[in-house]
Amino acid sequence: MTALVPFNFDIGSAASPSIKMPGVKTAEKRTALIEVQDVSKVFGDRSAEALTMLDAGEDRAAILARTGTAVGLNHVSFDVAEGEILVVMGLSGSGKSTMLRCLNRLIEPSSGTIRVRGADVTAMAPAALRDFRRHSFGMVFQHFALFPHRTILGNVEFGLEVQGMAKPARRDSAMRAIELVGLKGWDARYPSELSGGMKQRAGLARALAADAAVLLMDEAFSALDPLIRRDMQQELVELQRRLQKTIVFVSHDLDEAIALGGRIVLMKDGAIVQVGTAEAILAHPATPYVARFVEHIDVASVLKVGALLAAVPIVLRSQEDPAEAANRMEAAGCGNTLVVDAAGRLLGRTDIAALRRVPNGQGLERAVRSCARVAATASVKQALPVVAAEAEAVAVVDEDGRLLGTIDRVGIINALARRSANPEAAS
Numbered sequence: 001m002t003a004l005v006p007f008n009f010d011i012g013s014a015a016s017p018s019i020k021m022p023g024v025k026t027a028e029k030r031t032a033l034i035e036v037q038d039v040s041k042v043f044g045d046r047s048a049e050a051l052t053m054l055d056a057g058e059d060r061a062a063i064l065a066r067t068g069t070a071v072g073l074n075h076v077s078f079d080v081a082e083g084e085i086l087v088v089m090g091l092s093g094s095g096k097s098t099m100l101r102c103l104n105r106l107i108e109p110s111s112g113t114i115r116v117r118g119a120d121v122t123a124m125a126p127a128a129l130r131d132f133r134r135h136s137f138g139m140v141f142q143h144f145a146l147f148p149h150r151t152i153l154g155n156v157e158f159g160l161e162v163q164g165m166a167k168p169a170r171r172d173s174a175m176r177a178i179e180l181v182g183l184k185g186w187d188a189r190y191p192s193e194l195s196g197g198m199k200q201r202a203g204l205a206r207a208l209a210a211d212a213a214v215l216l217m218d219e220a221f222s223a224l225d226p227l228i229r230r231d232m233q234q235e236l237v238e239l240q241r242r243l244q245k246t247i248v249f250v251s252h253d254l255d256e257a258i259a260l261g262g263r264i265v266l267m268k269d270g271a272i273v274q275v276g277t278a279e280a281i282l283a284h285p286a287t288p289y290v291a292r293f294v295e296h297i298d299v300a301s302v303l304k305v306g307a308l309l310a311a312v313p314i315v316l317r318s319q320e321d322p323a324e325a326a327n328r329m330e331a332a333g334c335g336n337t338l339v340v341d342a343a344g345r346l347l348g349r350t351d352i353a354a355l356r357r358v359p360n361g362q363g364l365e366r367a368v369r370s371c372a373r374v375a376a377t378a379s380v381k382q383a384l385p386v387v388a389a390e391a392e393a394v395a396v397v398d399e400d401g402r403l404l405g406t407i408d409r410v411g412i413i414n415a416l417a418r419r420s421a422n423p424e425a426a427s
């Protein structure tokens with residue numbers, strides 16, 4: 001089934017800038033750390049019968065009615081790339097927690113394969129599995145699950161203690177993790193002395209202390225007050241950037257998924273309905289259900305500046321001759337424009353009069369003044385104040401400061417208007 005496209009802001013589509021800067025990085029393909037292939041899970045005694053019905057395309061209700069078996073997962077396949085935050089989303093009962101717990105076999109999949117760095121987790125014997133689980137996965141739960149009679153340090157180092165790590169080494173690891181989550185100075189306190197947000201920081205520290213490759217987080221911030229929750233989301237993104245952890249984060253909150261960035265796995269009735277970035281899902285909802293799911297999304301916070309780039313008609317290079325540059329601009333009817341260095345990095349803005357004032361024999365840089373800029377990865381919401389304060393189109397740069405194009409008010413308003421003019425994506 002193909003849905004109508006409600007609006008289109010794919011990065012790299014027709015909206016791409018016509019200027020091509022040398023050496024601009026394209027998104028590199030990351031290797032899959034976790035590969036989930038055709039995993040199903042049924043809960044109940046008549047699982048073989050339930051699986052046969054599932055394979056025959058029977059729905060959950062029919063399977064439950066006939067066999068008394070609940071379908072948790074229905075032929076689920078997806079990859080988790082090394083170093084990404086993947087958010088598993090869906091309504092209550094859609095199978096998110098089941099999915100997360102199947103990854104480290106806290107829940108045993110009924111069929112299918114799960115590989116982590118190529119190792120088949122589904123085939124591991126119990127002892128090997130326990131060891132693998134400890135070293136590969138850290139878990140963070142909604143209700144913290146801290147031991148009340150242990151201090152924060154005691155809680156954070158618990159996993160390392162179980163692993164048999166010597167006391168000085170585990171103290172070091174635990175204290176480092178406590179510091180990472182901003183709880184320095186609280187290590188000797190007990191959980192009852194901490195606020196909800198701080199308890200969840202402790203839970204996060206405990207998961208980080210073992211230095212596992214993957215963090216599994218199940219509704220980890222859902223019990224927190226909205227403001228604390230937003231802080232934690234930002235801090236998690238920051239932490240992930242620094243530590244390059246792979247994170248699988250379960251949430252039923254679309255705003256949270258957007259705040260965490262990265263890709264979203266959207267589930268319904270135990271099956272995956274769509275996998276993609278928030279932008280991609282919003283631009284091309286796979287089914288009417290997905291379209292309804294994302295209907296009330298705050299588009300400005302999803303829409304990235306990089307998707308709304310306009311081309312710059314003339315870009316000057318700092319090594320050009322100022323008089324010739326002024327002539328070129330005049331011929332093109334362009335009063336002022338942007339200047340880049342030899343590597344394409346934005347230096348600032350100039351205009352014809354300033355170029356004409358440069359004394360003979362002097363470089364074009366003399367005529368350049370600083371100008372506003374926004375990152376291509378910023379959301380429209382973040383860029384709006386900058387764009388609103390500028391008379392001219394605002395320069396958009398990549399992470400190395402190279403000019404990619406510009407963004408202006410008209411471009412933003414058009415993109416937002418396209419969305420509100422056609423909110424019904426269902427076909």
Ligand SMILES: Nc1ncnc2c1ncn2[C@@H]1O[C@H](COP(=O)(O)OP(=O)(O)OP(=O)(O)O)[C@@H](O)[C@H]1O
Nearest residue numbers: 043070071072091092093094095096097098099252
């Ligand atoms: N141990 C179990 N025994 C029987 N059925 C189960 C069990 N665990 C989960 N289920 C069923 O599997 C389905 C998926 O449950 P799951 O807990 O994965 O949902 P969820 O998306 O995490 O929901 P929530 O947002 O409420 O946490 C539900 O229908 C649930 O009733």
Ligand SMILES: [Mg+2]
Nearest residue numbers: 096097098218
């Ligand atoms: Mg759950």
